[in-house]
Amino acid sequence: MTSSTSLQPKITIVGYGSQGRAHALNLRDSGFDVTVGLRPGGPTEAKAQADGFVVKAPAEAVKDADLVAVLTPDMVQQKLYEDVLHANLKQGAVLLFAHGLNVHFDMIKPREDLDVILVAPKGPGALVRREYEIGRGVPCIYAVYQDKSGQAEQFALTYAGGLGGARANIIKTTFKEETETDLFGEQAVLCGGASSLVQAGFETLVEAGYQPEIAYYEVLHELKLIVDLFYEGGVTRMLEFISETAQYGDFVSGPRVIDASVKARMKDVLTDIQNGTFVRNWKAEYDAGLPNYKKFQQADKDHAIEKVGAELRAKMVWLQANTQNDAAKA
Ligand code: NAD
Numbered sequence: 001m002t003s004s005t006s007l008q009p010k011i012t013i014v015g016y017g018s019q020g021r022a023h024a025l026n027l028r029d030s031g032f033d034v035t036v037g038l039r040p041g042g043p044t045e046a047k048a049q050a051d052g053f054v055v056k057a058p059a060e061a062v063k064d065a066d067l068v069a070v071l072t073p074d075m076v077q078q079k080l081y082e083d084v085l086h087a088n089l090k091q092g093a094v095l096l097f098a099h100g101l102n103v104h105f106d107m108i109k110p111r112e113d114l115d116v117i118l119v120a121p122k123g124p125g126a127l128v129r130r131e132y133e134i135g136r137g138v139p140c141i142y143a144v145y146q147d148k149s150g151q152a153e154q155f156a157l158t159y160a161g162g163l164g165g166a167r168a169n170i171i172k173t174t175f176k177e178e179t180e181t182d183l184f185g186e187q188a189v190l191c192g193g194a195s196s197l198v199q200a201g202f203e204t205l206v207e208a209g210y211q212p213e214i215a216y217y218e219v220l221h222e223l224k225l226i227v228d229l230f231y232e233g234g235v236t237r238m239l240e241f242i243s244e245t246a247q248y249g250d251f252v253s254g255p256r257v258i259d260a261s262v263k264a265r266m267k268d269v270l271t272d273i274q275n276g277t278f279v280r281n282w283k284a285e286y287d288a289g290l291p292n293y294k295k296f297q298q299a300d301k302d303h304a305i306e307k308v309g310a311e312l313r314a315k316m317v318w319l320q321a322n323t324q325n326d327a328a329k330a
């Protein structure tokens, strides 16, 4: 295993959704031989064919692949492994995941002859593709769970490089660290935390009698401008761009809203992730046909901020061009 080894694995990508499409296109543009594995007649088959890929049923597609990337939804991966991959992966192949959940929580127990690795871009698929196309990349983290060939780490670095991740940064992690931090981030801060913060702020203003349109611009629209500053230069850069009044308000009111009790509950969320409670509940919900998931999803879609948001975004015509672009790419 030397970093000068040049590997050129024949790659099969199973799944052509958010990550699958971006990985397949980037790796092909980086010079790899890429096949796509999908259920015949499935929802993304036509898209993969339109993008010029050879699409085969998963069992067929993985048979002669040196490296198989499992990019289906997490909750179907165990069954996919047991029904299809276990029996059809080539001896000594590399099995790659973009999220460690199934392996870390023992839902998939990979064959011993395989290399088992993780390459997780720290961004949604549309961005993984868009950044690559403009000559940049999304940072990637990688891990090795099983190294049968002695080259598992090199395979992970080769794949991450092919995605464009090396242009940004590549960091070594473990399946445990990737799985637990990824779940925590999306639950407490990025998706769950941010959307609940925005909804609560909107409700507070509207319930106090302010116009929903003004509340929308205040707590949702402007958030992008703030996050762009975080992204470019951290909290320091945001503070440089906001007024003294905004800074003083930030200092005295931020910790009133996000106080020690919020942090204590973040620790509870992390504990549930670490001890397997979250994944157990999620699997039970999935196996029951997603009854609560669908209810929660509908409640988010029905929230008053979505209605006023749709009306206000319709006036920003450039947004529609962007959205259509991303839909075509996603
Ligand atoms: P997705 O839902 O966007 O796409 C899933 C794809 O798998 C679709 O093409 C679907 O048709 C196909 N599929 C579903 N069931 C299948 C089956 N039984 N056999 C074959 N194909 C099947 O999924 P995604 O969001 O890209 O997630 C894929 C993986 O990437 C997950 O492990 C996820 O945790 C990880 N990940 C996702 C993101 C993200 O931004 N979405 C970021 C990092 C990592």
Ligand code: MG
Residues within 6 Å of the ligand: 099, 182, 183, 186
């Ligand atoms: Mg995730």
